Amino acid sequence: MTTLTDADALDGMRDALGLLKDREQVARRLLEASARHSFDPDKELDWDAPFEEGKWFWPPELVSLYGTPLWKRMSEEQRILLSQHEAAALASLGIWFELILMQLLVRHIYDKAATSAHVRYALTEIEDECRHSKMFARVISRGDTPWYPVSRIHHSLGRLFKTVSTTPGSFTATLLGEEVLDWMQRLTFPDERVQPLIRGVTRIHVVEESRHVRYAREELRRQMVTAPRWSQEFTRLTSGEFARVFSVAFVNPEVYTNVGLDKREAMAQVKASAHRREVMQTGAKRLTDFLDDIGVLRGVGRRLWKSSGLLA
DSSP: OOOOOHHHHHTTOEETTEEOOOHHHHHHHHHHHHHHSOOOHHHHSOTTSOOOTTOBSSOGGGSTTTTSHHHHHSOHHHHHHHHHHHHHHHHHHHHHHHHHHHHHHHHHHTTSOTTSHHHHHHHHHHHHHHHHHHHHHHHHHHTTOOOOOOOHHHHHHHHHHHHHOOHHHHHHHHHHHHHHHHHHHHHHTTOTTBOHHHHHHHHHHHHHHHHHHHHHHHHHHHHHHHSOHHHHHHHHHHHHHHHHHHHHHTSOTHHHHHTTOOHHHHHHHHHHOHHHHHHHHHHHHHHHHHHHHTTOSOHHHHHHHHHHTSOO
């Protein structure tokens, strides 16, 4: 397969989704959107308001144990407490992921023209991610929950991934980390059963992450056309493995212990839950359809995605 340059990609080149878009034009539009719709969570949200009694911290249908035999035995108070701990665990996961993403973005723009709109938008996205990480840390501290770091092995795998990842691999992982959580947050922020602070956090994140998804999707399309064959194949493999890591890390098992449940029993029931499997696959479907269209979900990589439980 012939490797295409960026110039070739702009000269009428297309993928399964159509003509590739001009990188600078996309970035300029995203910069304009950032200027109109960016938020300061410290000023935007009421951090001093008390939590409302009886309200959830995550929609119950999105809590990992929802619908399981264990869930049916739990009291309403224990279910809400689990939603609070799972929200804290997801915020902790988000911080870990965004720290990786920021480093990948810096690597991506290191050898590109600093005056380009593409680089200026990447720096704008890094600013967004810094605010998001601080916002997530603050919402964890605001509640009666601990910080939930990922496991030591996942922490080490993250360090390895951000060191060896290629550009298309980086953007595939970016979309994986952003789109599943984005789907859940789009269900959360309008849900009046959920605590107002959590709804406010998810609203800010959804609005700003929509730009990040657009940037990553357009760049990944370009990369899967212009990257050499070995890089495309490496992307398929690494994204499949990252999907497996992500699906395991999505719920920290310590949340079960901290709400008075047997960790092993809870993990076994989550693994066996058809509802949970459907939630994760539905949350990932928009992404997996896109990755399938642009040629990422092929061969061994596709089998890895299936084993992650995110692809039916």
